[in-house]
Amino acid sequence: MVRIHDLRYPTALTMLSEGSPIKRVAQVLGHNNISGTRSTYGRHVPDRMQDTEIILDFTSLKMELR
Secondary structure, eight states, rough: OOOGGGGGHHHHHHHHTTOHHHHHHHHTTSSSSSHHHHHGGGSSSSSHHHHHHHHHTTTHHHHHHO
């Protein structure tokens, strides 16, 4: 049985991966401020993921998959 609370994490990840501002994600999740949202989900913000993409050279892999 899936509870509403179980959908919080995937919802936040989806919103962040699609470029939603972390402030908006915090609002949707009902957080009073973004510090809790940032500490829990901040590592999934796309800007931080781009650095990893460059380091791991996933950009060339993405091009090959298209």
